[in-house]
Structures are given as C-alpha cells and as structure tokens.
Amino acid sequence: MLAVYKRELRAYFTSSTGFIFMGFFLLLSGFFYAMTNIFGASPDYNSVLGNITFIFLIVVPILTMRLMPDDKRQRTDQLLYTSPLSISGIVLGKYLAAVTVFFLTLLVTCLYPVIMSFFGDIAVWEIVGGYIGFLLLGSSFISIGLFVSSLTDNQVIAAVVTFSSLLFVWLIDWIAQGLPTDKVSGIVFASILALAAGAFVYYNTKNIYVGVATTLVGAAVIVATYFLADRYFFDGFIVRVFEWFSLLKRYEEFQMGVLSLAPIVYYITFSAAFNFMTIRVIEKRRWS
Amino acid sequence: MIKVENVTKRFGQHVAVDNLNFTVNEGEVVGFLGPNGAGKSTTMNIITGYISATEGTVTVDGYDILDNPEEVKKRIGYLPEFPPLYIDMTVKEFLNFVFEIKKANTKNKKQEMERIMELVRITDVQNRLIKNLSKGYKQRVGLAQALVGNPSVLILDEPTVGLDPKQIIEIRNLIKDLGRKHTIILSSHILPEVSAVCERVIIINKGKIVASDTPENLSRRLGESSKLTLRIAAEEKQAIKVLRDVAGIKYVEAQGVKEPDTVDVWVEAEKDIDVRKPIFNALSRAGYPILQMKSMDLTLEEIFLQVTTQENGEVS
Ligand SMILES: Nc1ncnc2c1ncn2[C@@H]1O[C@H](COP(=O)(O)OP(=O)(O)OP(=O)(O)O)[C@@H](O)[C@H]1O
Ligand SMILES: [Mg+2]
Helix, strand or coil, rough: CCHHHHHHHHHHHHHCCCHHHHHHHHHHHCCCCCCHHHHHCCCCHHHHHHHHHHHHHHHHHHHHHHCCCHHHHHHHHHHHHHCCHHHHHHHHHHHHHHHHHHHHHHHHHHHHHHHHHCCCCCHHHHHHHHHHHHHHHHHHHHHHHHHHHHCCCCCHHHHHHHHHHHHHHHCCHHHHHCCCCHHHHHHHHHHHHHHHHHHHHHHHCCHHHHHHHHHHHHHHHHHHHHHHHHHCCCCCHHHHHHHCCCCHHHHHHHHHHCHHHHHHHHHHHHHHHHHHHCCCHHHHHCCC | CCCEEEEEEEEEEEEEEEEEEEEEEEEEEEEEEEECCCCCHHHHHHCCCCCCCEEEEEECEECCHHHHCHHHHHHEECCCCCCCCCCEEHHHHHHHHHHHHHHCCCCHHHHHHHHHHHHHCCHHHHCCEECCCCCCHHHHHHHHHHHHHCEEEEECCCCCCHHHEEEEEEEEEEEEEEECCEEEEEEEECHHHHHHHHCCEEEECCCEEEEEEHHHHHHHCCCCCCCEEEEECCCHHHHHHHCCCCCEEEEEEEECCCCCEEEEEEEEEEECCCCHHHHHHHHHHCCEEEEEEECCCCCCCHHHHHHHHHCCCCCC
C-alpha cells in the first residue's frame, strides 16, 4: 500500500494535476477569505470554510478522475494486479494519496487565520475544529470521486460523473425538502429500496432465488415495521433516508467549532463504505 | 509446477480460451505459438491472476490462483504483451517501485537491482525517464520488472516483439540463460523463435491446443526441410527443365529474376526426401551454378493448415 501511495503522490506533482488542484483551491478560498475577513473585516473564519464547500464540486474531480483510469490506460494495472498486493491496499494507497494532496493544500490555507491573528484575537480551537471537519468532508467527497473513477476507463467521463454526483450530494438537503413526507410515499419508497436490494443481490450472485428472497425479506421488514413496531415510521421516511447521505449537514457542527464524535464517525464510515465499494467494483470487473 | 486444468474463458458470448489442459514442469521452457486472437495472452493473464477463468483451475507449485493468489503471484514474474511501465518515472525509480510492490525488499536489494539491470543491459539508461526510452529499451525494462524478486516462474508474452534483429538475438540468448534457473512460458508468432529457445511447443488456435511437442518433432512432422528456394545462374526455362527431372521433386515454380542473369526458383520435395544433393548434382552437371539455396521457414498459416488437418486424422 505504501508503495502505491508514494507513487500516486509523486504522480500528482509530476503530472501537474496536483498543482492545478492546489491552484484552484487556493485561488477560490483566497478570494472568499479576502471578501469576508479582509474587506468584510469579519473575524469569523469558519464561515469562510462553510461558504467554500462548493469548491469541492470543481476540484475533487480534478483530483480523482485519473486515479483508476490512468493505470488502465498505461496498462500498469496489469503490473499491480499481478503483484502480491491486495486490491484493498491499492485502493487505499490511491485514496490516501489524494487525501494527502488535499491535506497539504489545507495546510497552506492555515496562513489565512494566521494572518488574521496579527490583527486581533481569533478563536483558535473553533478554527481547528472547522478544519478537522473540512478535511473529513473533503475526504468523503474524494472517496466518491475514487469510486466513480473505478467505474470507467475514461478520465473525462470520470470527471463529469464525479461532478454530477457531488452536485447531487451537495444539493441533497435542498432536494429532500421538496420530497413528499406522507406515509404512503414512504412505504412505496421503502418497497423500491427492497426491490433494488434484490436486484443488486441478483446481479452479484446471478442467483434469481437469492435475489427474490432478499426482496421478500425487505418486504417483510416493511410490513412488520408498520404493523408491529412503529405506525409512524414511514412518515417522512424519504427525507430521513436522503439525510443519511447529507454530508454537509454533519459539517454544520464543525463549522460552529463543536467537535463531537458522531459526525467524525459518520464521515469515516462514509469514506470506508465508498472505498469498500470501489474495491468490490474492481474485483468484480476482473473476475467476470 | 504449473497446472492448467479445463480452463475456459468467455468474454460475453465469445469463447477466447476453450477447455485448455496442460502442465509445465519445473525448469521447463515452453513456447506458446498461435496466430492473432488464438488466446495466448488471455491464457497468460489467467495464469498470472490478472483476470479470472470462467471455468477451470490453475495451480502453481500446488497453490490455486483463486484460493492463494498471493502465494502464486510471488512465484511469477510477468511480462505482458505491452510492458506495464510508469513512464513518468526513471528506470531506477520504477524498478524500486516494483521491488516494493513485489515485497522483494531484501537487504541486498541494491546488488540485486544492479544484477538485473546488468542482465537486460539497461544499466546505462537507469537514470533516464522511461517515457524517453526507445521501444526496445522499454521492452527490456519490462523484462527487468518481471525478474524482480527472482520468481521461479517467468511468463513472457511476445518478449521480442518490436526489437531490432540484434536485440532479438540478445533477448533470445538471455531467455535461454534464464531457462536454466527458471520455469518459462513464452508466447510468439514465430516458429524459429520458439524452436530456438523452447524445449516444448504448444500450438493453440481459437483457444484450443492443436499440437504439443518438441520443436524437433514438430519440424519433422511438418516437413520443414521439404521446401527450398534456389537462386541459379541460368535462364528460367533451362533451370526449371533440369529441376523437373530430379527425382523426389514434387513441384517447381519460378519466382522471377531478383539478380541479373539469375533466376529464383521455389522447389517442393516429396515428404521425407532430402533433395538437396540431387539438385546440386543435376545443376552442376548441366553447368548452372547454384548461388543460393535455403530451406523455407514455414509460415504460421502453413503450420496451422498442416497441424489442423493432421489432427483431423487426415494423416494415416
Ligand atoms: N477484454 C476482452 N474483452 C473481449 N474480448 C477479448 C478481451 N480480451 C481478449 N479478447 C478476445 O479473446 C480472443 C483471444 O485474445 P488474445 O489476446 O488472448 O489472443 P492472442 O493469442 O494473445 O493474440 P495476439 O497474437 O494478437 O496477441 C480474441 O478474439 C480477443 O478479441
Ligand atoms: Mg497476445
């Protein structure tokens, strides 16, 4: 894993994508910093971090689009996959390399609050908290980008799809507001999920019985929940499901400078889940 | 050492490898011969664990590629059809990387790296970026990469493709040397290449084995020496007339004039008859000097035609 990590990190700076990422990020964050804290004369640095989350939509695709397709194009995937390395080691090496580039960029932006501290007191711990949240949020976006890049051999497609996926995640709270909250649509939505789960299992096992069984279990759970457990469970169900995917909502606490365990665990789980899916996709693609 | 049992690979509806069975013993050098699309690379990709077989099993040293991929991969050095190189690295950096991923980071890594670079003759380009190397040198770096970690099995997919004739000979000799210490499977389109380095040849066509034998036996079976080309200092008609009368010659055809005052002729002899001496005698008696005589290398197409018709039981 370490070898892949080092090699990818290097590649970011020999191929200039690392510099493009850094450049974009610093330019946009610098602009917002100048507008808010310098010209706006506001001492609140965390609101800058909160306002620039949209940057991820643009810069994360730059960071992740070449991660998987590049090896395919150069055929070095043949070298990696026939070496004794595990797929998870390869994926994690790549993921951590991208996160490291992001981390290094964030380190540079630490200059902004440092400059502010020359002119007055700043809330150091709140800013540290904001940064930790920002790093975790960005890492989660990166895990989505890496996942998307494993689905295609084409960098441009990877970038476009990553952008769209991140846009969706970024807008998810807003989308969720417009969704129906009544019982019936909740149950319909839950049934669709059960069907999708069945289809997914069928796709993976190629066994129709197992797939149907999964859907039936899902249906049974829905019925049991409704009649036996909680009649009101399906009120607002759709919105709650969408909120699971709301990365930005979890960031609000960090932005206020509060460090609590739940959102940290959430982000780490989110990245882990996407990295796991990436590993599965690669194994699946090779084993079929 | 390597055991391939009932291996089939389908890409969608297309059967690339069709129920392949063969074994390669320790220390053996085996050649894979076959036309484009025969399934050579696919078979190699399966043995090395790059892709999986649709059906069947591959074991190396008793380890199954699916159950114990790491044990198998540690034992194999693989040079794929297109050498897998990170072109933004220097040769040395790249080999360092390969040492790391193959977990071959031993104490004497430095010497080992020197040894490998010496062996494939890339020592003097070690600090150059791979992207600036010529095709032949890239191929050598690919070979060096396969040798890292001193694996007991080497799998080389068309190792001499794209090299100049001098390099081809060098690499063939290198492979012959390596064959003393390693088990090798190499693939090729060229029969003489395979005969030069391999102890056994497996010919595959459309994913199936059509012949498997020593190069000598194959050549004998295929009657390699029964076709000759001659360059004779004579008029076309006269030369052909003389040759037609030589016993054992089945077919004579003029190939036109390639050099002033000579004619090139193509001769096919009856099976198992060496007509070279009778030809010499007949032509010298007639006073037509032979300027050139050589056995024709069979083209792959001819071999296939022969092998496949033979396998179909046409030969009694
Ligand atoms: N990834 C793939 N998807 C679909 N078909 C494939 C794939 N890889 C190989 N094939 C098909 O499988 C068959 C065997 O290909 P393979 O590359 O093994 O042949 P080969 O013997 O190595 O040929 P060559 O001498 O041209 O290298 C071909 O018909 C090829 O089109
Ligand atoms: Mg091939």
